[in-house]
Amino acid sequence: MKRRNFLKNSALLAISPSLVKASGRINTITLEENLAALNRQPKQIAASMNDEWDRIAMLYDVSSDFINLENGYCSMLPVPVLESFIQKTKDLNRKLTLFMRKEMETERQAIKNNLADIAGVPTSEIALVRNTTEGMNIVIHGIDLKAGDEIILSKQDYGSMIDAFEQKAKRTGSVNKYINIPLAPLSKQAIIDAYAKAITPKTKLILVSHIINITGQIMPVREICDMAHARGVEVIVDGAHSFGLIDFRITDLDCDYFATSLHKWFGAPIGAGLLHMKTSKIGKVWPLLGDTGKDRNSIEKFEHIGTNPPAVYLSARAAIEFNLLMGIKLKEERLRYLKNYWVDKVKDIPKVKMFTPAANQSCAIATFAIDGMPPAEIEQLLLNQHRIFTVAINNDEVSGVRVTPHVFTSVGQLDKLVEAIRAFVEGKFGPIPEPGAKPTMPAPVKSGKGKKK
Numbered sequence: 001m002k003r004r005n006f007l008k009n010s011a012l013l014a015i016s017p018s019l020v021k022a023s024g025r026i027n028t029i030t031l032e033e034n035l036a037a038l039n040r041q042p043k044q045i046a047a048s049m050n051d052e053w054d055r056i057a058m059l060y061d062v063s064s065d066f067i068n069l070e071n072g073y074c075s076m077l078p079v080p081v082l083e084s085f086i087q088k089t090k091d092l093n094r095k096l097t098l099f100m101r102k103e104m105e106t107e108r109q110a111i112k113n114n115l116a117d118i119a120g121v122p123t124s125e126i127a128l129v130r131n132t133t134e135g136m137n138i139v140i141h142g143i144d145l146k147a148g149d150e151i152i153l154s155k156q157d158y159g160s161m162i163d164a165f166e167q168k169a170k171r172t173g174s175v176n177k178y179i180n181i182p183l184a185p186l187s188k189q190a191i192i193d194a195y196a197k198a199i200t201p202k203t204k205l206i207l208v209s210h211i212i213n214i215t216g217q218i219m220p221v222r223e224i225c226d227m228a229h230a231r232g233v234e235v236i237v238d239g240a241h242s243f244g245l246i247d248f249r250i251t252d253l254d255c256d257y258f259a260t261s262l263h264k265w266f267g268a269p270i271g272a273g274l275l276h277m278k279t280s281k282i283g284k285v286w287p288l289l290g291d292t293g294k295d296r297n298s299i300e301k302f303e304h305i306g307t308n309p310p311a312v313y314l315s316a317r318a319a320i321e322f323n324l325l326m327g328i329k330l331k332e333e334r335l336r337y338l339k340n341y342w343v344d345k346v347k348d349i350p351k352v353k354m355f356t357p358a359a360n361q362s363c364a365i366a367t368f369a370i371d372g373m374p375p376a377e378i379e380q381l382l383l384n385q386h387r388i389f390t391v392a393i394n395n396d397e398v399s400g401v402r403v404t405p406h407v408f409t410s411v412g413q414l415d416k417l418v419e420a421i422r423a424f425v426e427g428k429f430g431p432i433p434e435p436g437a438k439p440t441m442p443a444p445v446k447s448g449k450g451k452k453k
């Protein structure tokens with residue numbers, strides 16, 4: 001369905017102004033007006049229009065107690081999506097099994113159709129799952145591998161996926177071959193070559209993270225898939241951080257399997273995810289939870305998880321509408337702008353090391369380190385002394401502090417991060433907290449509600 005047709009019937013358009021007013025945060029502008037103003041500009045210019053984005057930020061119930069720069073874990077819901085989630089929960093509680101038995105399936109299918117549309121794949125290749133972990137595990141544990149079959153992956157892939165492949169190896173005798181993905185690679189080709197070199201006649205599958213969560217590197221997935229397919233190897237893509245953050249369609253990637261979490265950059269409630277599998281692959285993958293009631297070649301065989309909270313994915317509809325209104329390309333450009341904004345200010349400070357690649361090979365996510373300061377200490381000092389929440393990363397290849405702004409993050413907040421990093425480099429910080437000590441943040445500064453300095 002085209003964006004305009006979808007939005008013509010959008011419930012969100014109808015409800016957003018009143019909901020946003022009801023939240024007490026905004027009363028003169030509407031979501032539509034602001035986003036329309038931004039979308040009239042070339043995307044890169046719109047991305048830098050800070051006053052407009054400060055108004056967009058009012059669509060989120062942002063806490064004034066701390067600066068949240070840890071939005072890579074999961075996304076705060078915009079108020080209209082939150083309200084939809086609450087309303088769906090109330091409606092469900094009233095009708096309960098009448099809704100679940102008689103109406104839910106139609107609504108669920110409509111949401112799947114919309115998601116498939118955004119993903120650019122047929123609905124018959126989309127399963128609703130609870131998160132990336134579930135989607136990826138369905139594939140990893142559902143494909144038949146035998147002793148000696150080889151998988152190519154990297155230590156920069158997400159820990160749960162590495163765990164899943166390690167467990168698979170213990171059960172089947174399959175062999176995991178870890179490659180080194182170059183940090184800040186000079187070219188896409190350097191990454192592709194790293195995978196290509198590891199392929200042998202025994203290689204069955206390559207795991208690729210579309211965006212690496214610890215560095216922000218956007219991987220050349222299409223090129224890796226083309227290279228792998230030419231050599232008879234399948235590719236499974238961990239799309240936890242890409243769907244809803246960067247503008248692409250799953251078909252563009254031509255991967256065999258793809259899983260994502262809609263509660264990350266897509267902005268749906270926690271517990272909504274998506275699994276895509278090419279039609280030709282579905283029949284050979286076993287469902288994780290037994291379901292013989294569904295056709296072997298139907299993607300729905302992967303959706304059987306027993307009774308679960310339907311309001312989560314039913315309100316994904318509001319998130320779909322919100323994404324269509326904002327435009328994922330605009331979101332991508334704004335988040336790239338914010339990432340570049342603080343990275344450009346700190347990258348040349350002596351003792352600061354950036355793990356994040358070139359500007360156009362990353363978006364939103366960036367990781368830094370300071371010589372001589374353990375990342376966990378930086379994380380805690382930022383929170384305790386500057387009220388800035390980030391996350392320390394301790395990986396075999398990357399040891400630093402990850403910073404992920406969101407569309408509601410202001411440049412003023414990023415200036416505070418930059419000031420704090422400068423202060424740390426100059427040795428200006430108070431007592432270092434004991435490892436594991438509870439954060440003791442200074443009292444919040446009482447400023448106008450929702451105002452960010």
Ligand SMILES: Cc1ncc(COP(=O)(O)O)c(C=O)c1O
Pocket residue numbers: 072073131132133134157158160209211212213238240241261
């Ligand atoms: C690269 C990557 N893959 C998978 C996941 C797991 O996502 P979820 O917990 O939503 O399944 C994460 C979580 O941050 C991630 O960063």
